[in-house]
Amino acid sequence: MTGARGRILESIRSGLVRAALPSAEHAGVPDAKAGRGGSIEAMVERFGAVLTALSGRVHRAASPEVPALVADIAAAHGVRSFLAWDETELGCPGLLEGLAARGLARVDYRMPTDPDARIRLAQALEPIGLGVTGGHAAIAENGAVVLVSGPGRGRLVSLLPAVHVAIVSERRLRPTLADLVREEPRLLDAGSNVVLVAGPSRTADIEMALSHGVHGPKHVHVVLTA
């Protein structure tokens, strides 16, 4: 389709020459928002309020407390096995060991390239009730956790199970997405899949009535570690 490519670009170029586009008259809006947002405490408070309003749950814990906290969440949902990122990717040393000690079995997986094997594995993973991930960052303004895919950081972990627990350091809170991108201009290149998750899956397609857990997790817990 090189022909199509050339023709489309040619059509765009000839259009731009004739373009009757209104000018971008507001060029260079001063960036007043940079550095705004202040203390970690203020961001923790904002993030907590926003995520709670989205029906997510926010916890604060020191690293050693996290295994017990996650095990309690698992127990509350009657979950015995879970998906998780590799220990090095969770930002919480001892978490997987702590969960194993509490009788929770981690299921590790790798999607094969063979189509049928892939389907069989996906079906086998589907009933698992809990996924544990480590957030790259969190955004106070909108309650989102930033998850970056990569080796040891599967995307299905935060997607297939009905319960998702994300562990994020308080120090990784940023006021806005714009602030995070300003700090890390190459954020989109951190992994082949960067996803912002702001609370549990939801829909209001039928009569504008809010309903949770339509495709993604119904329960989202964010654990902010000190």
Add this chain to the structure above:
Amino acid sequence: MSDAARAFHQRIDAALADRALGDALALTTGRLAGGRAAAMAAFADAEAARDEARRIRAAAIARLDQLLERFEREATARGCRVHWAETAADATRIVTAIAQEARVTLAVKSKSMVSEEIELNAALERSGVRVVETDLGEFVVQIAGDRPSHIITPIIHRSRHDVARLFREKANAAPEDVADIPAMTAFARRTLRAEFLQAGMGISGANVAVAETGTVCLVTNEGNGRLTTTLPRVHVALVGIERIVPSAADLAAVLSLLARSATGQALSVYTSLISGPRRAGAGPGPAKGGEPDGPDDVHVVFVDNGRSRLLGGPLAEILYCIRCGACLNVCPVYQKVGGHAYGGVYPGPVGSVVMPGLLGLEAWSELAQASSLCGACREACPVRIDLPRLLLEVRRQAAAKRLAPRWLRVAMPVYAAVARRPRLYRSAVAAAGLLGRMVAKGGWIRWLPGPLGAWTASRDFPAPATRSFLQQHRLRKEAAR
């Protein structure tokens, strides 16, 4: 009146006669518009953000060719395959070929307006690929054999009872599956989960494309966008060529307005930023060290389908649109007639420019007549598109192509000739006032002859004042002296 116009009027009449639709529209558009207003009011500096977003969109469109080439280069370097489709038929051919090459028999789809525009589902089904819509609203649309009536919330026009009946009749739901909305949501989850797990291909649109990293940005609230682009081994993203912005910073600025304008959320629940297929590890063999999941192949299909042609003309500003649907929710016409009355894929003020712009004036210019030009759309637009100007431009082009009704084509030059001659104009106004007062009853004109009857068929016209505006103005000036 053309056939297209007559059909449009019939759809409007049908919509206006539908009481349930009217109630549903009032509820939904009121809720969405209210949510938007609240979200924008709570936003740090909403007006500056709109200026910035407009600047970004304008700057991107002004160098669209370079950004598309940059995207292609960056996405290719990250393992994507980039395709270019001039027309809807080209786009469906490309996607069908990808499906056949990968031996796909089942495709899951995340909501995509471009896919509706190119009528992708029908083309795939014809080539033996079963397609399942996975957005809850789009799933209902699909099993009903219906069309979306809003670009954000596709089943505004359906009640919970409609959905329950469809699930029972068309999707084998048990009575307890449709007991209430959460039960129906759970039923959809179960039904669609099974499809997700087996699908060989996931098809999505793109809310934004980022040139500097070849990234496709996809936002959903349900998570179906994530499942569509994660579970199947092949992901195909349909990207309208105007969706592009240069950088991550530009994306952040657009995202800060997109969900606020669409639904009143600060951000959609899921924002997926996809830069190529899953990556292999540094170690030997694909099984070791690489990413544990994600598609093995990602295709990006750039769809032109009339967009580049708009660039050269006065409708080009519509290419700034980020498809939030805010203009639909505030439009007094959309609020009354809903999306189906417009008859095309894109309804409301934006649709009344996009449809004739992309698909031709002959079939679609009449849509632009269904506007009072009140300007609510322009006020709501997060990128400040001057929609009333564009609607007038569509009308102007239609008139130039002699698509306007004949009586109007005759009447307007007569009016212009009279209005350019002050003395003649004043006499004409006096005569019209006199005639108007003669046919008026009780201060209202309820009937007018000939083509003017189109006005009075559905509305009363206040009787002209005994003194014209000019006469009153002169009297006031004299009194003030």
